[in-house]
């Protein structure tokens with residue numbers, strides 16, 4: 001469900017009829033909930049999205065990361081059929097979202113980062129209107145969400161704070177119990193308590209087998225919730241995989257404390273060392289850490305800590321930047 005109408009005036013001319021399973025369900029040949037191939041969008045001279053390939057199966061919670069202007073919202077607009085692709089193709093829930101947005105929107109719900117709602121309606125009227133637009137709602141679950149998000153539905157939209165307007169979108173989207181949730185920075189404006197409520201709600205959606213496409217700047221949120229992560233940079237998907245897979249691409253951090261001043265060590269390739277106190281060295285290791293452990297054997301190590309890179313480090317590694325606490329192993 002889109003909380004607003006398609007905003008792109010480009011849609012013109014006769015619609016191409018799109019083959020679609022009669023009950024709106026997926027065909028055996030197309031069991032991906034989101035499938036993009038070479039999806040590209042130009043806005044005048046700006047190449048906002050450049051040849052995106054995505055294959056998201058049913059039930060997956062997919063985290064879509066990228067800095068400002070990377071093309072996340074552009075991707076979502078194309079997947080929702082709000083804007084028209086310059087090249088490539090997209091299928092959402094088995095249909096081409098540009099050719100037949102109604103069919104795909106029947107089974108998806110959308111939360112925009114900047115809620116555009118109807119200022120004169122009350123929260124309750126908004127929720128009802130959005131449920132009517134979508135065509136389905138689980139009233140009992142929606143009431144549960146109203147409680148969970150501590151939302152007072154009696155005020156007019158224009159009188160709500162940004163966070164409360166965001167709650168309207170979230171309650172409407174999750175309350176519709178759609179097959180697919182498309183969430184564009186959905187927690188902007190939510191306080192930490194509500195962020196927890198959001199995470200619980202995504203967990204429930206996952207438990208029910210719903211698919212979630214979550215664009216976010218909040219790395220801890222993506223780390224906690226997502227089965228797979230894609231990192232977008234300047235319109236291109238530069239990394240994609242489970243967190244486990246992505247961690248192999250980045251560095252491990254190892255801290256070794258010696259019984260006295262650190263000895264001169266012959267470091268294997270891919271390992272750098274920095275002092276971290278009188279008797280301690282911090283190592284950044286690209287690739288397997290076994291070769292470093294071999295180098296440390298017999299060097300008088302009395303304590304050793306190691307940790308995997310966080311998503312923040314993976315993300316910053318894309319920009320050749322070290323996080324501020326990169327050297328400090330978690331204790």
Ligand SMILES: Nc1ncnc2c1ncn2[C@@H]1O[C@H](COP(=O)(O)OP(=O)(O)OP(=O)(O)O)[C@@H](O)[C@H]1O
Pocket residue numbers: 043046047048066067068069070071072073074075
């Ligand atoms: N309607 C538009 N007309 C012209 N340029 C646009 C339009 N929408 C987006 N762009 C440009 O496309 C690029 C990608 O923008 P997009 O909004 O998709 O980024 P984003 O990853 O969602 O960023 P943010 O994290 O700030 O929300 C940017 O350079 C942006 O200026």
Ligand SMILES: [Mg+2]
Pocket residue numbers: 072073074113184
């Ligand atoms: Mg955006």
